[in-house]
Amino acid sequence: MSDLGLPAAVETLRRVREDPHRLGHRGHGPDSPVEGAGHGATGPARKRIVVGYGFWIFLLSDIVMFACFFAAFAVLRGATAGGPTPRDVVELPRVGLETAALLLSSYTCGLSFAATNARSLLWTQVFLLVTGLLGLAFVGLELQEFISLAARGITPQRSAFLTGFFGLVGLHGLHVTVAGMWLATMMAQVQVKGFRREIVHRLICFNLFWHALDIVWIGIFTIVYLMGVTP
Amino acid sequence: MxxxxxxxxxxxxxxxxxxxxxxxxxxxxxxxxxxxxxxxxxxxxxxxxxxxxxxxxxxxxxxxxxxxxxxxxxxxxxxxxxxxxxxxxTGPDNTNNVLALAFGILVVFLIVAGSIWIMGHLSHNMMPMDRLMQMQP
Incomplete structure (x- = not known):
């Protein structure tokens, strides 16, 4: 107490000024080090963090792949070869329904993870089921769209524009289909194995995947559908 | 132990x-x-x-x-x-996630904007199809 506490205050002020968020320093300092925080001498990051972050990197690479399809679509948009134009392809009411189904499924997916955090088996399963049914409705609507387009002679081989259209929208539909299978697998695993650590990690990854598909759909309904009918 | x-x-x-x-x-x-x-x-x-x-x-x-x-x-x-x-x-516990996202957005931007830019120039500088056909022997 000889120095009236001044040096400590000055030291704190200096540390806050230099690094307000203490980036890369959490788990150190006055608080006791956190095991598994992944910083400095506190050991490797927890598996939950490693798994989630790794899946995030995969999702970003998936989004880069979608970007390639978006780029192809944008470049080939005008190459209709005298065939159907974007305006002939778009049916806004159905797109509205698809968007509603996917957005609501994203919502119920978030609720299912809330139930997972509350360790409620019943509500996790209920919300996962609702998510799956909404995803199924989305895929069904999209299939119906593709079939009705094909019936009008609008197929991928008709023009470069249609190749880009079916490639981009179809790739997203394929993702939703595969995610639906993953969802069914997760429901079975949650039922049989319960909320074990690795099961919760998989649920985190599934949530991320499902939400990322909704983000890609925002790009599709904006660029492909809505901008297809704007002058 | x-x-x-x-x-x-x-x-x-x-x-x-x-x-x-x-x-x-x-x-x-x-x-x-x-x-x-x-x-x-x-x-x-x-x-x-x-x-x-x-x-x-x-x-x-x-x-x-x-x-x-x-x-x-x-x-x-x-x-x-x-x-x-x-x-x-944007919290400090999310720095790594946001950095990865920023890099992803950069790549997406380069792919989409770059493709549109380059292909637009190519198609602009290309000879019209009818003149190309006339040049065929």
Whole structure:
């Protein structure tokens, strides 16, 4: 107490000024080090963090792949070869329904993870089921769209524009289909194995995947559908 | 006491407020917090989606500006999804996630904008098809 506490205050002020968020320093300092925080001498990051972050990197690479399809679509948009134009392809009411189904499924997916955090088996399963049914409705609507387009002679081989259209929208539909299978697998695993650590990690990854598909759909309904009918 | 008794990876179920977090994950474990986030995300998304469909369906926006409005609304909704559904925030525990996202956005921008730019130039500088046909021997 000889120095009236001044040096400590000055030291704190200096540390806050230099690094307000203490980036890369959490788990150190006055608080006791956190095991598994992944910083400095506190050991490797927890598996939950490693798994989630790794899946995030995969999702970003998936989004880069979608970007390639978006780029192809944008470049080939005008190459209709005298065939159907974007305006002939778009049916806004159905797109509205698809968007509603996917957005609501994203919502119920978030609720299912809330139930997972509350360790409620019943509500996790209920919300996962609702998510799956909404995803199924989305895929069904999209299939119906593709079939009705094909019936009008609008197929991928008709023009470069249609190749880009079916490639981009179809790739997203394929993702939703595969995610639906993953969802069914997760429901079975949650039922049989319960909320074990690795099961919760998989649920985190599934949530991320499902939400990322909704983000890609925002790009599709904006660029492909809505901008297809704007002058 | 065996040497194998301590395994830091054993304690992976609970998160600490002081460590970094992966996307879709937070130290907050109460269900109410996640439900509130989902509700907010859904509310904002509905408003933005309806605005996008209205922008096309009605004549509230000056014709040539509709495209720009749609892009802005889409970017806004993607931001809402990132924050409320994927829990990617600007907080210090999210630095790594945001950096990875920033790199992803850079690559996406380069691919899309670069393709449109280059292919636009190519098609602009290409000889019209009828003249190309005349040049055939």
């Amino acid at each position: 065996s040497e194998l008794e301590y395994d830091p990876n054993l304690h992976t179920a609970e998160l600490d407020a002081r460590e970094d977090h992966a996307p879709g994950d937070e130290p907050e474990e109460s269900a109410g917090h996640w439900v509130r986030n989902s509700n907010l995300g859904l509310g904002f998304s509905i408003v933005l989606t309806l605005a996008a469909f209205l922008a096309v369906g009605s004549h509230l926006i000056w014709g040539p500006a509709v495209g720009v409005a749609l892009i802005v609304l889409a970017i806004g909704q993607m931001g809402v999804h990132l924050v409320f559904f994927l829990h990617v925030t």
